[in-house]
Amino acid sequence: MRFIVTVIGLVALAAAPASNVLAQDHAHPAAAASTGAVPVQRYATDATLRAQMREIRGVVLELERGRHGPITSEATTRLADRITGHVNTIIVNCKLPPDADAALHDIIGPLLQNASALKADPARGDAVAAMRRAIDQYARTFDDPGFPASPD
Numbered sequence: 001m002r003f004i005v006t007v008i009g010l011v012a013l014a015a016a017p018a019s020n021v022l023a024q025d026h027a028h029p030a031a032a033a034s035t036g037a038v039p040v041q042r043y044a045t046d047a048t049l050r051a052q053m054r055e056i057r058g059v060v061l062e063l064e065r066g067r068h069g070p071i072t073s074e075a076t077t078r079l080a081d082r083i084t085g086h087v088n089t090i091i092v093n094c095k096l097p098p099d100a101d102a103a104l105h106d107i108i109g110p111l112l113q114n115a116s117a118l119k120a121d122p123a124r125g126d127a128v129a130a131m132r133r134a135i136d137q138y139a140r141t142f143d144d145p146g147f148p149a150s151p152d
Contacts (some may be wrong), residue, residue, distance in 0.1 A: 042143040043100035048093040050144050052086040056111065057135050057147065059083050063118075063128045076122035080115040083131070087111050103141050110134040 045053075059082050066076065087108045096104060111134050114127035121127075139147050 042141060043096070043103060045142050045144050046093075046095055049090055049096075049104075049142070050146070052090045053135065053138050053142075053144065054147060056083055056086045056131075059086070060128065060131045060135055064132065073122040077119050080118040080122075083111055083115040087115075100142075107134045107138045107141070 059079050063071075063076065063079055065071075066079075090104070090108060094101060094104070110130055114124075114130045114134075117124050117127040138144070
């Protein structure tokens with residue numbers, strides 16, 4: 001688990017300076033390493049996680065629409081910053097049990113990494129696609145009835 005927190009901390013550092021501190025504050029007792037497999041029963045969510053993931057979903061939808069029409073590099077960077085901010089809010093307010101926390105790291109890690117990639121190169125469509133996969137993984141892994149599996 002410490003490895004995952006360390007990796008997310010390094011990714012977050014690249015995304016925004018304050019993110020590193022937030023990721024370090026988000027440590028839990030050691031849990032079994034996440035295999036990325038979808039649990040038979042989805043993990044419970046809290047209000048903060050649901051709200052922030054819905055906001056992230058909306059931002060990813062905006063980024064996807066940008067692939068089909070004009071969106072400025074500045075707008076893409078602002079949207080990537082919003083994703084980083086929402087993930088930081090999740091990190092600060094995390095109250096999940098260790099197994100659910102490990103599964104969440106498999107989602108927020110790619111979100112941070114790809115937001116950082118978009119800030120470095122706003123034309124990275126692969127980063128947007130990876131973020132969509134992460135939010136789809138959230139829909140499969142966590143019990144959030146108001147969260148559709150696809151941001152269409």
